[in-house]
Amino acid sequence: MAREEKPIAENRKARHDYFIDEVVEAGIALTGTEVKSMRLGRVNLRDSFARVVNGEVFLINCHVAPYDKGNRWNHDPYRDRKLLLHKKEIRELQAKVKQDGMTLVPLKLYFDKHGRAKLSLAVARGKKQYDKRHTIHEREAMRHIERVMKERTR
DSSP states (O other), X not given: OOOOOOEEEEOHHHHHHEEEEEEEXXXXXXXXXXXXXXXXXXXXXXXXXXXXXXXXXXXXXXXXXXXXXXXXXXXXXXXXXXXXXXHHHHHHHHHXXXXXXXXXXXXXXXXXXXXXXXXXXXXXXEOOHHHHHHHHHHHHHHHHHHHHHHHHTO
16 A cells, blocks of 8 residues: 655646646655755745756756755755656657747655655646636636535535
8 A cells, every 4th residue: 555645845836837748757866965855845846847958857946945954065955956767758758848838847746655755747838828817717617616506505
């Protein structure tokens, strides 16, 4: 029985700003103080993204706060972190990102059942302003329908 992965950090804005086409799970190469800081939940994925560079995937602009009890060799909060994927997965991601308007966006950071840090990485296409308004309109319409149905059953 696998225990439920509790997210360390989620990028909620990603689902608002992008159409998600595919989600891939990737490991992350971290230092010791980064892992300790992540276990405390001091991570921000809001403006981060991933990029394929020389056949390797890197997580860029992800903020992992410095560990409080760390010493002078504490990590840089905004350093580029290497994502661990198979070569075939990297080639597939690179081919999809080469398409116009596609990008790699992190959705969720969590520890798996073995205690390893994992990242849900999405191949996404950016939404225009009218797409965002349409999504909000649909969500509000669904809330209204649910509210009416709930009142009807009373």
